[in-house]
Amino acid sequence: MSVIAPTARNDATVNRWAVLWGSVAILLCTGAIYSFSVFAGPLGEAHGWDKPAVMMAFTINAAIGPVPMILGGYIVDRGGARLSILVGGVLFASGFMLAGVATTTTMLYLSYGLLAGLGQGLAYSGCLNNTLKLFPDRRGQAAGLITGGMGLASVVAAPVAQWIIREHSVRTAFVAMGAVYLVVVLVASTFVRKAPVGYVPPGWTPPSGAAAQVNVSWTGMIQTPAFYLIFLMMGVGAFSGLMIASNASPIGQSMFGLTAATAALFVSAYSASNALGRVVWGAVSDRLGYLNALMVIYGVVALSLLVLVAVDSVIGFAVGIVGLGLCFGGVMGVFPALVMKNFGPRFQGINYGIMFTAYSLAAFFAPRIAASMADAHDGDFTVAFFIAIALAAVGLFLTLVFVRYSARRAPSQAPTASAQPR
Known part of the structure; x- marks a missing residue:
């Protein structure tokens, strides 16, 4: 490493x-x-x-x-x-x-x-x-x-x-x-100015133990269990958001009886929720902890998808896609910080670039799986929703595994001196 x-x-x-x-x-x-x-x-x-x-x-x-x-x-x-x-x-x-x-x-x-x-x-x-x-x-x-x-x-x-x-x-x-x-x-x-190596903002004192933080290059990163856990967590976290982003209008029209014009308004609402979720969850995760925030996000994703399945009304559609939009934004806002916390700031650029391939894989599979499920069931996305719910449960399980992994690894093996997960 x-x-x-x-x-x-x-x-x-x-x-x-x-x-x-x-x-x-x-x-x-x-x-x-x-x-x-x-x-x-x-x-x-x-x-x-x-x-x-x-x-x-x-x-x-x-x-x-x-x-x-x-x-x-x-x-x-x-x-x-x-x-x-x-x-x-x-x-x-x-x-x-x-x-x-x-x-x-x-x-x-x-x-x-x-x-x-x-x-x-x-x-x-x-x-x-x-x-x-x-x-x-x-x-x-x-x-x-x-x-x-x-x-x-x-x-x-x-x-x-x-x-x-x-x-x-x-x-x-x-x-x-x-x-x-x-x-x-x-x-x-x-x-834009380049960030100095080891930058500390004026007036801010690093928390106890922060001086022991190390920076792991990409070759070291891919040798750690943390990399594969975060990679999988990011992929399943992005799945539902990408599925809705690419199919929001067809879902609204085929399952909730919306007109094309009304469905377009909900697409805009989803985009706005996505943007807001990035800001809100990014700030909340600094206080709640990155892993704690992700556990809440996976839970809200599953609940939002259940609303789409169980509530056959425009209100159900609105609640479902807004919840999913906020959480998709949360995934995109939390993971950059989580990667930096675990592998340090020095090599963040290339480390996060490699980690981002998880998003790209989700972007390839999610729209296609949702569309194929809908085609096979006369425009009904219910099966795709259940697949996404299962993946949200997988994401929650992986996050719990990561919490235990972070708590149990020895300080000498951890990217930061503190073993407490964030």
Whole structure:
């Protein structure tokens, strides 16, 4: 296991809140990648492309996610946070604008799929992992705000894109919004400063035992049971949220009798809940403890899914998807801080990039399993809900195992001096 115990450094020249809000502004732009459903229909109509061909651009975008996350983490861990963010932001904005002028699906795949996907991952990794290193006292809150900006992006971008498309064209929407994103990224990145190694915020005293914290490189991380437990916990935690994110509208229409327009409103409510959950659960986890927060999250996920199964009304649908949205946001807000706590801040970039492949696997399987279950049961997602409930129970069990593992491992083997789980 490769470890480093850096000397604590108090650097008052770094305005960590400016870095945080600059990073949030950048992710409010790159998070617009998840509003692609607004563009998909108009793109197909404008060019005569069928829906599967258009959606392949989003599939490519999601599939390459782990690559820029790990690459960006490597750059961040070597002090290149601003480089990762700038390159990522420019690639994202360029890919977004080029998607508007694409005349073939190949051009669309290269622009929106490849360029924008690489850019989004690089910027996300740079913003998240660099900022977390500046908040050893508020890791959950910082992670929640950063990922919350990502989640809120589609809530803002979707109605703006709809208006531009309606008043002008889908091409204008891509080009105009991409140009705005480029300007915001260039301006906001000027507020970003790399986090000093072993940074300690002015006026904050590390808790007893924190000086013994070590930093585990990725080669050491993958040799620990903690890595595999967290990996599985993250994968099953993201499953239900991704299942609903990709199928909220069909679920509302086929199981609860909603019109397409009403179902779209609930999709927005789910996105807003997702963004809010990242902020709220991130802050709560700092006080409740990361593992305690995750146990509550898994429990609420199971209850929310049971509401969708048992309450056959619009109110049941609303309660279910809001609960799932808040918890999906919680998963995205808590796990970055949990990874840093267990493996240290020095190699957080590449460590979390590797851990994030659990999310990518969930993103591949969850929508497909839900859609196939619905197709096999005439649009009824009940079987998919029960699968997700079972996985939430697995997540709760794994978290309890992790609590026992954290409490029993010897101090010399633990990434931190304290054996108390958070």
